[in-house]
Amino acid sequence: MRIRQLGLKVRQLRAIMIGSWRRLPEPLSWQRGGTMPAGLIERMYAFQVYPREVEEIKGGQVTDVASLQGTLDTAFDQSKLDQGPGIGFNFSSVSRRHDVREFLLSVAFGSPDEALKAAEDLAFRLASSMDNRSNPSLFAVSAHQVQGMSSSRSIVLWTFPQQAVFRFSAGSDNAVIDLMDAFNRESNLRKAALFTGGSGRVDFLGGKVLDLQGTTSNKPAADFWVGKFLDAQLQLGTREGSRLLAKTLRDTHDKCRDDPGAQAQVHAAILGINSSDQSLFSLQDVEDRYFSGRAAEIFHNQVRSEPLRSSRFQLDESAFESQIHYRIYTLKTGVIVSVPLEAADTVEVVNGEEQRVLKLSGAIEEEKLRSRRG
Incomplete structure (x- = not known):
């Protein structure tokens, strides 16, 4: 795989990502010092991803991410991603080794080179997971500060449908994205994922997802986002x-x-x-x-x-x-026996011809007399 590094112009990327939210007022919370639920952007990467085309994925690190904060705030807020269904990674063993988790940790806590390489690997993995039923996408990876938790980071994975609205031109040391007007009229956030945590062993074991196509009749084509790309399953709290x-x-x-x-x-x-x-x-x-x-x-x-x-x-x-x-036994005599599970081997249940009989023996540690109501 060869990924060409692009200096993506913020003005053009901003127009891409605002899509169907362009009519909504941009939140002022970041400008006043507040943060969106995912936090202030520290790093961001964007790639042009086509199904199964992995020989050359164009993209790279986005510069001047601060000017994108308001747009991403609006997108995040409207998507309600932080309220989406939970997912857990499919770990092959108790070691918690998982490719996507390792990429996310590198984006969040790795060196600049490690973070870029991990973002590229995620773009490669996404293209490999898609099939001909999937549409080309703008794929973005953003790393965010977590307010009040200096050792934690949030990673958001975003996909926007490309719909054949890009024209790429690349020189010897730079590249430009020409944006057609159709994208601004037709684009929308289709899939996203949010992961938050520190760099410890119990962090980044799962996250929240948005998959607007996953509930449609095109579900087989949409299943790649959680199942194939993220290698995860829906997760209960x-x-x-x-x-x-x-x-x-x-x-x-x-x-x-x-x-x-x-x-x-x-x-x-x-x-x-x-x-x-x-x-x-x-x-x-x-x-x-x-x-x-x-x-x-x-x-x-x-x-x-x-x-x-x-x-x-x-x-x-x-x-x-x-x-x-506890395991609770109620005897025909009215006696109730409550046995902690770790002490279950101190109780013997004998199967008689007509009934089961409980046998229990042990030294008395404490004895109380109380009314029926306690």
Whole structure:
């Protein structure tokens, strides 16, 4: 791949990116010292990307990014990208090694040469992910400060349809983009992604996406943005996903009350999840790893929606354990026994001919007498 470095003229790029927002008033927050949700621009790169054409991708670093801030503020605000659905990268192992994540970290925290190379690699990856059903695009990568967090950065990936409105001319040491009027009338932000974090091991594991084509009848052509290009999946929020997983496990356990073997699978799954060093979970991952037979069938039937089943999330241990920390036994005598899962091996359940019997022994640490209402 050979990428020709271009000194993109800010006036021309500004006209490209404002597109359908040109009638909206430009926000003054940046001029007054405020910032858009993604923050003040530190670095920006732009490329002309054609489907499957990777031999020569024209583009490079954009200079004088400050004059683009207002336009990007408006685009970001109108897109509501920061409120979009979450995604999580598809990691092949617990090492959190992922090509797109490495590119983003280089753009955010690398040297100028490393950041430029990473932006070029993202443009190359985008072109390789597109097929003939995809339209040529202006692809931009911007790195932003995060207000009040000096060690964090936000990266925004933007795509605008090209619609055959560019004419490129390049000299020996510079290049010019000639912009046709059609772009200003027809352009719109079609796809975008937002990632925010520091340079640590648990940062940049996922982000937010905008894909206006992903909900149309042209969905197969649009799926490349999240699936192929970003190599990610839709992701539940940390707390939401953790509570859903806990509820699914709890409901599965309750529905398997007549099957001790299936319940044992649920216990093993809970303990395995609590002790795992996985970075991301999904209901489908848990099913594949911990369940078989009837337990797998019951667990699967608790949540049938495929997007929810495959959506990945980071585990919120407190939210998870608050829903599922104890195993509760109610005896026919009215006695209620609450057993922490980590102490489950101190309780024995004996299957008799007509009923199951609980056997429990252990030294008493504390004894209280209280009314029925506590």
